[in-house]
Amino acid sequence: MAITLDRLVSLVLLVQFVLLCSSYNVTSESTEEANALLKWKSSLENNTQPQLSSWTLLPRNATNPKPSTSPCTWFGISCNPAGSVIKINLTSSGLQGMLHEFPFSSLPNVAYIDLFDNVLFGTIPPQISNLSKLIYLDLSYNKLSGSVPPEIGHLTKLEFLHLVNNQFNGSIPQELGKLKSLTMLGLYINALEGPIPASLGNLSNLAILYFFDNQISGSIPPELGNLSNLALLQMDINRLIGPIPSTFGNLVKLTELYMSENQLSSPIPPELGNLRFLLKLRLGINNLFGSIPTSFGDLKNLSLLELYDNGLPGSIPKEIGNLKSLVNLELSENLLTGSVPASIGNLSKLETLFLRDNQFSGTIPQEIENLFLVVLELDTNNFTGFLPQNICRGGVLQNFTVSNNHLIGSISKGLRNCTSLIRVRFDGNQFTGNIFEDFGVYPHLNFIDLSKNSFYGEISHNWGRCQKLTTLLLAWNNVTGSIPPEIGNSTQLHVLDLSMNHLVGEIPKELGKLTFLVKLMPNGNELSSGIPQELGSLTDLEYLDISSNKLSKSLPGDLDELLRLIYLNLSCNNTLESLEKLNLSHNNLSGSIPTSFARMRGLLYIDISYNELQGPIPDSKTFKDAPFEAVEGNKGLCGDVRGLQSCKLSSTHISKGSHKVVIYIIYPLLGALSLLLAFFGISLILKRRKKEWQTKQSDVNNKELLMISTFDGKILYEEIIRVTNDFDAIHCIGEGGNGSVCKAKLPSGDVVAVKKLHSSPPDDATTYPKEFLNEIRASTEIRHRNIVKLYGFCSHPRHSFLIYKYLEKGSLAAILSKEEEARGLDWNFGTAKLLKPDSSNWTALAGTYGYIAPELAYTMEVTEKCEVYSFGVLTLEVIKGEHPGDFISRLLSPSVMEEVELKDVLDQRLAPPPSHFEDELINILKFASACLNANPQSRPTMQVISQRL
Numbered sequence: 002m003a004i005t006l007d008r009l010v011s012l013v014l015l016v017q018f019v020l021l022c023s024s025y026n027v028t029s030e031s032t033e034e035a036n037a038l039l040k041w042k043s044s045l046e047n048n049t050q051p052q053l054s055s056w057t058l059l060p061r062n063a064t065n066p067k068p069s070t071s072p073c074t075w076f077g078i079s080c081n082p083a084g085s086v087i088k089i090n091l092t093s094s095g096l097q098g099m100l101h102e103f104p105f106s107s108l109p110n111v112a113y114i115d116l117f118d119n120v121l122f123g124t125i126p127p128q129i130s131n132l133s134k135l136i137y138l139d140l141s142y143n144k145l146s147g148s149v150p151p152e153i154g155h156l157t158k159l160e161f162l163h164l165v166n167n168q169f170n171g172s173i174p175q176e177l178g179k180l181k182s183l184t185m186l187g188l189y190i191n192a193l194e195g196p197i198p199a200s201l202g203n204l205s206n207l208a209i210l211y212f213f214d215n216q217i218s219g220s221i222p223p224e225l226g227n228l229s230n231l232a233l234l235q236m237d238i239n240r241l242i243g244p245i246p247s248t249f250g251n252l253v254k255l256t257e258l259y260m261s262e263n264q265l266s267s268p269i270p271p272e273l274g275n276l277r278f279l280l281k282l283r284l285g286i287n288n289l290f291g292s293i294p295t296s297f298g299d300l301k302n303l304s305l306l307e308l309y310d311n312g313l314p315g316s317i318p319k320e321i322g323n324l325k326s327l328v329n330l331e332l333s334e335n336l337l338t339g340s341v342p343a344s345i346g347n348l349s350k351l352e353t354l355f356l357r358d359n360q361f362s363g364t365i366p367q368e369i370e371n372l373f374l375v376v377l378e379l380d381t382n383n384f385t386g387f388l389p390q391n392i393c394r395g396g397v398l399q400n401f402t403v404s405n406n407h408l409i410g411s412i413s414k415g416l417r418n419c420t421s422l423i424r425v426r427f428d429g430n431q432f433t434g435n436i437f438e439d440f441g442v443y444p445h446l447n448f449i450d451l452s453k454n455s456f457y458g459e460i461s462h463n464w465g466r467c468q469k470l471t472t473l474l475l476a477w478n479n480v481t482g483s484i485p486p487e488i489g490n491s492t493q494l495h496v497l498d499l500s501m502n503h504l505v506g507e508i509p510k511e512l513g514k515l516t517f518l519v520k521l522m523p524n525g526n527e528l529s530s531g532i533p534q535e536l537g538s539l540t541d542l543e544y545l546d547i548s549s550n551k552l553s554k555s556l557p558g559d560l561d562e563l564l565r566l567i568y569l570n571l572s573c574n575n576t577l578e579s580l581e582k583l584n585l586s587h588n589n590l591s592g593s594i595p596t597s598f599a600r601m602r603g604l605l606y607i608d609i610s611y612n613e614l615q616g617p618i619p620d621s622k623t624f625k626d627a628p629f630e631a632v633e634g635n636k637g638l639c640g641d642v643r644g645l646q647s648c649k650l651s652s653t654h655i656s657k658g659s660h661k662v663v664i665y666i667i668y669p670l671l672g673a674l675s676l677l678l679a680f681f682g683i684s685l686i687l688k689r690r691k692k693e694w695q696t697k698q699s700d701v702n703n704k705e706l707l708m709i710s711t712f713d714g715k716i717l718y719e720e721i722i723r724v725t726n727d728f729d730a731i732h733c734i735g736e737g738g739n740g741s742v743c744k745a746k747l748p749s750g751d752v753v754a755v756k757k758l759h760s761s762p763p764d765d766a767t768t769y770p771k772e773f774l775n776e777i778r779a780s781t782e783i784r785h786r787n788i789v790k791l792y793g794f795c796s797h798p799r800h801s802f803l804i805y806k807y808l809e810k811g812s813l814a815a816i817l818s819k820e821e822e823a824r825g826l827d828w829n830f831g832t833a834k835l836l837k838p839d840s841s842n843w844t845a846l847a848g849t850y851g852y853i854a855p856e857l858a859y860t861m862e863v864t865e866k867c868e869v870y871s872f873g874v875l876t877l878e879v880i881k882g883e884h885p886g887d888f889i890s891r892l893l894s895p896s897v898m899e900e901v902e903l904k905d906v907l908d909q910r911l912a913p914p915p916s917h918f919e920d921e922l923i924n925i926l927k928f929a930s931a932c933l934n935a936n937p938q939s940r941p942t943m944q945v946i947s948q949r950l
């Protein structure tokens with residue numbers, strides 16, 4: 002009995018032991034998985050490990066009697082009931098690191114691995130083949146590179162394989178053909194090369210095959226025609242050559258077939274007509290030839306058909322009218338001929354129709370009026386006859402282009418009320434009709450080209466109401482009347498070509514309001530009077546052709562301002578473009594050529610022929626390289642151009658010329674000098690540069706000339722003194738370090754801001770170093786819409802002042818220094834302002850910045866990065882709520898961003914920002930300090946800043 006009892010006890014103990022062992026068994030397996038995963042975690046970049054903070058082992062202690070050694074509760078980990086990992090889902094977790102320590106051999110049961118959208122780099126280790134139960138593998142949107150390991154072919158249970166958007170190179174391993182269970186294979190946006198393995202034809206379960214945007218070459222294996230379950234096949238943007246296999250006609254489940262942007266060359270196989278479920282077919286940008294198969298008429302579900310940019314000949318089959326589901330039809334850039342079949346009018350769902358750059362002839366089919374088209378492009382064909390009258394019947398037509406055909410008659414009346422229009426090209430036809438009566442006001446119109454037709458009538462003042470118009474081209478018509486000043490209200494205009502018409506009257510000064518204008522061509526008309534000096538504010542202007550008009554008046558008087566500003570743009574050496582072509586020929590411009598022409602360094606082409614000009618040709622490469630034709634037909638030009646006499650022989654002109662030199666070279670230099678005064682107080686800078694002062698400024702030594710300004714000198718000076726009541730405090734809006742800023746309303750109605758300098762002009766101009774002069778000059782030359790414009794300067798023993806464009810809001814400093822207004826600019830608002838460069842606040846903010854910035858901008862080397870620096874200061878000012886002052890130098894000391902605490906920087910008057918703004922603010926601060934780098938080269942560019950923000 003005792004024995005029996007003993008046995009019973011031992012039996013119980015044994016059972017307990019077995020139970021213990023089996024539970025230990027489970028524990029040890031999951032512990033192994035946990036440790037392996039932790040090993041991978043520790044291989045990730047240190048800063049990304051916090052994303053996996055739940056990945057940790059909990060040891061046994063007093064409060065926690067059950068030790069947790071299982072990963073099953075960790076973020077992104079799922080286990081089976083036995084406690085073994087089956088799924089790892091760490092999508093978009095910001096993980097940065099490699100896969101080399103990934104526990105491929107320690108996860109025997111894992112079936113799903115989803116690492117989509119992280120920053121994994123390096124190669125996929127071949128050990129991946131150990132994941133024998135893997136069904137789902139997504140490594141897309143990482144930075145993985147190297148070749149796709151052939152070992153993936155061992156993962157025979159794999160159904161889903163996505164390696165999209167990485168940097169994989171090498172060829173597609175033919176071993177992928179062994180993945181019999183695969184339904185989805187995504188390889189797009191990589192750098193894969195080599196041919197498509199024919200073995201992929203074995204993937205009989207494949208429904209989706211994507212490998213577009215790689216460098217895959219060779220011809221398409223006909224075996225792909227065996228993929229009888231394929232629904233989507235996208236292989237566009239590769240280097241495939243040869244034919245489209247006719248076996249593709251077997252892919253009867255296909256709904257999308259994309260093969261565009263390759264080098265495929267063959268006729269389009271008529272078998273594609275079998276693909277009854279096809280919704281989208283893209284074959285554009287290849288070398289396909291042979292006509293469009295009539296079998297395409299069977300693709301009853303097709304909504305998109307793109308065959309553009311091939312060499313397709315023949316006509317459009319009339320069967321196209323059967324494609325009742327078609328929405329987009331793009332057949333441009335082929336060799337298509339004949340007339341467009343009337344059956345096109347049956348495509349009742351059609352929205353876009355591109356037929357441009359073919360050889361279509363005949364009339365535009367009347368039936369097109371049945372369609373509610375959004376886009377109709379028929380350019381560069383041989384279409385004849387009239388435009389269908391009701392082409393805009395649907396009221397949705399936005400893009401309507403028929404340029405370069407043989408169309409006649411007037412623009413159909415239907416277009417007058419076609420307010421949906423955005424882009425219109427009728428150029429290069431034989432249209433007639435009254436341009437004033439036939440065109441309405443199009444609120445969305447962006448681009449209109451009516452050039453090279455026989456339109457007549459006057460330019461409608463209504464064009465000024467087209468607020469989105471960027472391009473207005475009316476050249477080579479019979480337009481009469483004068484240029485309506487209202488055009489100046491169409492402030493988005495970039496290109497205005499009115500050339501070769503019969504326009505009379507003056508060039509309206511309102512054109513000076515078109516601040517985005519890049520090209521202005523009123524040449525070849527009968528315009529009279531002078532060139533309005535308001536054109537001088539067109540700082541983006543690159544191309545100006547005023548030739549062949551009846552302009553009179555002397556050139557310098559009218560162009561002084563214009564040339565000064567163009568010159569200023571050029572020499573700022575920033576991204577602003579400069580005037581490249583200037584054609585003033587065939588007018589009656591008189592006087593001598595301002596030597597300031599010589600400073601237009603960007604000028605590539607000049608034509609001043611057939612005017613009344615005299616005196617020397619400016620000393621510049623543009624003039625020296627100019628052909629005689631560009632200067633001929635004047636009254637008495639001399640100089641270093643072939644065909645002109647040398648100036649030494651015509652001394653009368655020299656004296657005139659040298660007088661001009663005084664005005665156009667010396668004056669700006671002097672202006673620069675007077676600007677110096679603005680910085681006279683900044684002794685710090687001057688001290689730092691003291692040792693460089695030895696270089697003498699020899700060109701400028703005449704003190705008398707300091708009295709002259711670039712404006713209308715004396716008159717303006719006296720006007721400003723008068724309207725500001727000798728700088729009475731009532732008129733002054735602010736006090737800066739170097740002077741006070743006053744608002745001056747001039748008798749002309751213009752309002753300017755005048756900054757009166759405290760210090761008087763230096764006794765001896767020659768004591769300033771050349772380098773410093775150049776810097777100051779460059780600062781006056783910055784012309785950017787986000788920086789306040791410096792109009793000019795006056796220098797006088799009693800008063801020296803700078804004249805700026807007046808901006809309403811005053812300075813940022815003023816707003817921030819007032820408590821309640823500063824509160825108004827709270828963190829949400831402030832951050833949003835910095836983060837949304839396109840918001841309307843931006844311009845105001847930037848303008849304000851410019852307003853206060855000059856003395857800041859001028860304290861450092863003026864380079865293209867000067868704006869970047871000022872931007873940094875402004876950013877700090879907005880965040881700090883006051884001018885950063887000494888804080889800038891603190892910020893610039895090495896590794897300070899770690900020391901400076903956010904709360905030290907923030908405006909103390911505001912409640913601390915919500916925590917989700919803190920990171921943003923810190924980033925912005927880091928960015929701002931990068932902008933303040935003492936070395937301009939190390940500052941980010943404005944483009945980088947706008948992208949990052």
Ligand SMILES: *[C@@H]1O[C@H](CO)[C@@H](O)[C@H](O)[C@H]1NC(C)=O
Pocket residue numbers: 023024026027
């Ligand atoms: C213990 O581990 C072995 C081998 O890994 C396994 O076959 C067995 O099923 C495990 N026991 C339990 C109770 O899970």
Ligand SMILES: *[C@@H]1O[C@H](CO)[C@@H](O)[C@H](O)[C@H]1NC(C)=O
Pocket residue numbers: 043044045046047
């Ligand atoms: C993480 O930090 C430790 C200690 O600072 C260092 O030894 C290790 O190399 C770092 N690991 C990575 C991946 O950067």
Ligand SMILES: *[C@@H]1O[C@H](CO)[C@@H](O)[C@H](O)[C@H]1NC(C)=O
Pocket residue numbers: 059060061062063064065
């Ligand atoms: C015991 O472990 C738990 C979980 O790790 C922890 O929160 C707790 O502070 C530990 N207690 C002691 C006394 O160490």
Ligand SMILES: *[C@@H]1O[C@H](CO)[C@@H](O)[C@H](O)[C@H]1NC(C)=O
Pocket residue numbers: 090091092113114115137
């Ligand atoms: C992983 O998680 C994401 C986000 O929750 C989800 O969209 C995705 O389907 C998951 N992947 C797998 C394989 O379960």
Ligand SMILES: *[C@@H]1O[C@H](CO)[C@@H](O)[C@H](O)[C@H]1NC(C)=O
Pocket residue numbers: 338360362382383
């Ligand atoms: C198109 O018109 C041009 C000029 O009228 C003509 O030379 C050319 O042969 C025409 N092409 C076709 C295909 O009709």
